[in-house]
Amino acid sequence: MAVKTWALRKSLWVYHANTGACNNCDIEVLELLTPRYDIERFGMVLVGSPRHADVLAVTGVCTRQAMPRLQELYLQTAKPCVVLAIGSCALDQGIFTEAYHMGAKVDETIRAVDPNAIIMYVPGCPPKPEAMIGAAVKAIELLKTL
Amino acid sequence: MAMGVLTFLLAAVGTLVLGLLLRWVDRKVTARVQWRVGPPWYQPFVDILKLTGKEKLMPASARGTGFLLAPVVGLAAVSVSTAILWHAVLWPQTAFMGDLIVLIYLLMLPALMTMLGAASSGNPHAAIGASREMKLLLSYELPMVLAILVAIVRTAGTNGTLTFRLGDLMAVQQATAPAVAGISGVLALLVAILCMQAKLGQVPFDMAEAECEIQAGVYVEYSGPSLAMILMTRAMLGALMPLLLVAVFWDGLYTGAWWGYLTFAGKYLLLVVLVTLIRNTNPRLRIDQVMRFFWYRLTPVAVAALILAIVGAAKGITWL
Ligand code: SF4
Numbered sequence: 001m002a003v004k005t006w007a008l009r010k011s012l013w014v015y016h017a018n019t020g021a022c023n024n025c026d027i028e029v030l031e032l033l034t035p036r037y038d039i040e041r042f043g044m045v046l047v048g049s050p051r052h053a054d055v056l057a058v059t060g061v062c063t064r065q066a067m068p069r070l071q072e073l074y075l076q077t078a079k080p081c082v083v084l085a086i087g088s089c090a091l092d093q094g095i096f097t098e099a100y101h102m103g104a105k106v107d108e109t110i111r112a113v114d115p116n117a118i119i120m121y122v123p124g125c126p127p128k129p130e131a132m133i134g135a136a137v138k139a140i141e142l143l144k145t146l
Numbered sequence: 147m148a149m150g151v152l153t154f155l156l157a158a159v160g161t162l163v164l165g166l167l168l169r170w171v172d173r174k175v176t177a178r179v180q181w182r183v184g185p186p187w188y189q190p191f192v193d194i195l196k197l198t199g200k201e202k203l204m205p206a207s208a209r210g211t212g213f214l215l216a217p218v219v220g221l222a223a224v225s226v227s228t229a230i231l232w233h234a235v236l237w238p239q240t241a242f243m244g245d246l247i248v249l250i251y252l253l254m255l256p257a258l259m260t261m262l263g264a265a266s267s268g269n270p271h272a273a274i275g276a277s278r279e280m281k282l283l284l285s286y287e288l289p290m291v292l293a294i295l296v297a298i299v300r301t302a303g304t305n306g307t308l309t310f311r312l313g314d315l316m317a318v319q320q321a322t323a324p325a326v327a328g329i330s331g332v333l334a335l336l337v338a339i340l341c342m343q344a345k346l347g348q349v350p351f352d353m354a355e356a357e358c359e360i361q362a363g364v365y366v367e368y369s370g371p372s373l374a375m376i377l378m379t380r381a382m383l384g385a386l387m388p389l390l391l392v393a394v395f396w397d398g399l400y401t402g403a404w405w406g407y408l409t410f411a412g413k414y415l416l417l418v419v420l421v422t423l424i425r426n427t428n429p430r431l432r433i434d435q436v437m438r439f440f441w442y443r444l445t446p447v448a449v450a451a452l453i454l455a456i457v458g459a460a461k462g463i464t465w466l
Contacts, residue, residue, distance in 0.1 A: 034182075048358060
């Protein structure tokens with residue numbers, strides 16, 4: 001078991017889901033792949049399919065349209081899977097909180113289908129790449145306890 | 147019998163380790179090309195280890211047998227071909243007749259299995275990927291075989307007998323000159339390198355799994371151990387194809403002296419890094435562009451090389 005969690009910690013594959021972000025958070029997520037931050041040093045890569053993912057990086061407010069899709073996406077990932085809620089929007093819908101097109105918050109949306117989901121929050125509008133790396137490190141620490 | 151099983155296991159496991167190390171070389175060189183640091187050397191091993199520990203999901207719309215069996219058969223086919231190829235390279239005189247033909251067939255199986263698995267996953271992205279993979283296979287297989295034929299013609303004995311035995315192919319090349327030493331040989335090797343790129347599914351020929359366009363295409367529904375098997379198959383294929391090209395075109399491994407091993411390693415690594423460099427300096431092509439490229443450009447080149455080689459062999463002109 002210890003070997004498995006060690007391997008999981010060393011090789012987190014990220015699937016990036018935009019649930020109605022203003023695109024600023026997404027740009028910051030892509031920043032992680034650039035030479036300055038180079039997250040592949042820790043074995044993290046962006047993957048194209050949720051089936052391959054170990055981390056679901058969610059940005060955006062989770063609109064009514066996006067809500068069922070986000071739930072479906074979470075159910076499609078192979079567990080164990082960590083959800084990273086990135087940006088003020090993903091935390092508590094930020095400045096859009098009372099708008100007409102809001103679904104539920106990202107964490108509530110995901111807890112609705114899996115009460116035991118592992119959800120990490122990265123505050124900021126948008127969060128700095130350093131903050132996201134910090135969240136990734138915390139996720140890695142957390143996976144040690146699995 | 148026991149020896150055979152041992153050879154098979156050693157070849158398969160050795161190639162797997164080599165292939166995963168080469169995956170790291172690929173990722174590291176890519177990272178350096180992009181001014182990044184890149185992953186540590188054990189990263190591909192960790193990836194495989196992690197995937198074996200993950201949950202195995204099967205979509206409700208999938209046909210279970212084909213979906214789960216395809217990666218296993220693909221991996222098995224590649225493992226058998228590793229045994230044949232390494233055996234032929236290390237002990238040329240003990241290889242069997244026509245092993246080259248068996249090898250060409252076996253190396254086609256992973257692509258067929260990819261299609262089967264994708265088609266039985268019931269996912270529309272995978273269906274698109276499978277159709278592209280099929281077209282890709284139809285495109286590169288013909289020039290590839292033609293290029294290998296060039297090497298066979300160039301290494302025909304003085305009495306004009308063609309050999310389909312890898313061992314003889316290498317023995318003749320080591321006794322006289324490598325098949326690549328001549329105009330037709332160079333053309334054939336260039337064609338074969340591009341076909342290898344397509345067979346390995348590397349950019350610019352990775353449209354079957356285009357990850358930002360059709361979400362990893364043929365592999366979209368695979369997770370956990372099945373995905374690990376697919377990655378292992380691809381890593382082993384990545385170690386095998388350069389080896390095949392070195393054996394067929396570039397006089398293989400000369401075991402008679404210490405520098406034989408050195409030159410072999412040099413040739414092999416050159417081809418491996420070439421794949422990575424092509425992959426890093428080209429954008430992905432559309433499938434119709436690829437088919438046009440292979441059929442209308444590379445196939446005529448391969449045919450021309452074959453004609454040159456035949457003329458050269460008939461007239462005894464070695465540089466043709
Ligand atoms: S948190 Fe800020 S930057 Fe990120 S999506 Fe919301 S509004 Fe845009």
